[in-house]
Amino acid sequence: MMFTVQPIDFAIATARANKRRTRKIRWTAQFGTGEKSQQGRMIGGVREGLWTFWHRNGQVATYGHYQHGRKQGHWIHWRPDGRPEAKFAYKNGRLEVLGLNPTLA
Numbered sequence: 001m002m003f004t005v006q007p008i009d010f011a012i013a014t015a016r017a018n019k020r021r022t023r024k025i026r027w028t029a030q031f032g033t034g035e036k037s038q039q040g041r042m043i044g045g046v047r048e049g050l051w052t053f054w055h056r057n058g059q060v061a062t063y064g065h066y067q068h069g070r071k072q073g074h075w076i077h078w079r080p081d082g083r084p085e086a087k088f089a090y091k092n093g094r095l096e097v098l099g100l101n102p103t104l105a
Contacts, residue, residue, distance in 0.1 A: 026042075039051070047066035048066055048069070055080040056080075059078060059081070060082075061080075070090070072093070075087070075088040086099060
């Protein structure tokens with residue numbers, strides 16, 4: 001038995017695959033106890049935009065931006081008690097600048 005793919009079928013299959021790759025979803029993950037552990041947006045299975053991560057006690061642990069799945073810009077980290085711990089700057093997923101105990105005012 002021989003199968004041939006018609007051009008129209010290929011175009012439809014390609015369009016469906018591209019749609020799956022560009023699907024935008026809001027992603028929320030939880031600890032085993034049900035509290036949020038991270039939240040952000042995924043486009044085509046890749047992290048994009050603002051993401052927030054939490055400690056198990058509900059305090060924000062980290063937040064920052066992803067661009068094409070790589071950390072970008074300023075990322076801020078807090079201790080579980082809510083005090084600032086560190087501030088990082090990323091460019092294309094690579095750490096550029098590190099600051100410990102920043103003043104976030």
